[in-house]
Amino acid sequence: MESSQVIVITSGKGGVGKTTSTANLGLGLAELGHKVCLVDADIGLRNLDVVMGLENRIVYDLVDVIEGTCKLRSALIKDKRNENLYLLPAAQTRDKDAIQPEQMIELNRQLKEQFQYILIDCPAGIERGFKNAIAGADAAIIITTPEVSAVRDADRIIGLVEAAEIAAPKLLINRLRPDMVKKGDMMDIDDVIEILAIDLLGVVPDDESIIVSTNRGEPAVLDKNSRAGQAYRNICHRILGEEVPLMDLSSPGLLEKLRRLVGGK
Amino acid sequence: MGAIIDFVNKLFNKDEVASKDLAKERLRLVLVHDRATLSPELLMTLKEELITVLTKYMDIDVAGLEVNLDRADDTVALVANIPVKSVRRA
Secondary structure, eight states: OTTOEEEEEEOSSTTSSHHHHHHHHHHHHHHTTOOEEEEEOOTTSOOHHHHHTOGGGOSSOHHHHHHTSSOHHHHOEEOSSOTTEEEEOOOSSSOGGGOOHHHHHHHHHHHHHHOSEEEEEOOSSSSHHHHHHHTTOSEEEEEEOSSHHHHHHHHHHHHHHHHTTOEEEEEEEEEEOHHHHHHTSSOOHHHHHHHHOSEEEEEEEOOHHHHHHHHHTOOGGGOTTOHHHHHHHHHHHHHTTOOOOOOOOOOOOHHHHHHHHHHTO | OHHHHHHHHHHHOTTOOOHHHHHHHHHHHHHHHHHOOOOHHHHHHHHHHHHHHHTTTEEEOGGGOEEEEEEOSSOEEEEEEOOEEEEOOO
16 A cells, blocks of 8 residues: 555563553554554564454464465454454464564565554564564654663664664653652653653553453543543554644642532533 | 651651652663663774874874773773874974
8 A cells, every 4th residue: 555654563671561552553543544454473472462352353373474374364353343453463372483574574565555554563572573573664663661671671672773774763651650750750751752862752641441441352542531542542643644732641639620520520 | 667757758858869860860871881882883983083083183003092982880981092103293
């Protein structure tokens, strides 16, 4: 497809929200009318399927496609909520050596014929699996949380992504806690950007609704009442090139809460 | 008990550094180390450009020139050892 884009979602450190972000951004973009394919590149540690609630529909996987066991079409799983969205699941019983970067480039080429956005959920780490996942990507989204270990790893990943000549990686700060930022107990958006010195794509507040939605296999981006869902919807618009201001993340004070309660708002 | 002491400390010690500032400072230092890897090619280019600039001002022993990144506990320094043969007259 014309102007198709392969975007790798990566972080270095595990557990900062790569898979959750991939699921939410993918479904968000599909909701905006774009044809999207999610690729789980975390071979051996498949998870995007459960986060999407599609784990019961898997027949073939990424390695089957690459090895020619099946056609690409038969491995793609159609999302149950949005017909624009498909998932290519990772193999669960194989290891990362089962694929080569050149094979990922070829797979991306084929996916680009059918989809506008291909989002690659990258495994943690900087070894083989990472190198496979970034092969042939046109853009990168770096996920971090405002913690020293995650930011340090993000810095390393940014260096590797830039060395692989992927155009300007963008930053997604996940699990920000405005209450802790206010007390000076968590780095704020400016602190993280100052350290990593890359463009900000968006900020997702820490939100319990993410855990609930993952329990259900229903990405929070569909939940109109979820703050994290709203943040992901905003990021989707930014991926499309629209300018959307950052959400006001300041948690309402006690007085404001009371006023809302009394005012019935 | 610890929690009470912490609370009292926070109450009276207003000069205490916010933990996010500690995080930022520690990150800054650790990243200086992490980022301080120059590839051999880059180091070679750096050497050549140094020689070009320095020879404008003095006669140096090019063969004896050493340039290295030196990592100490909390700093990274570019250490250059450049034997000077003679300095040009001003």
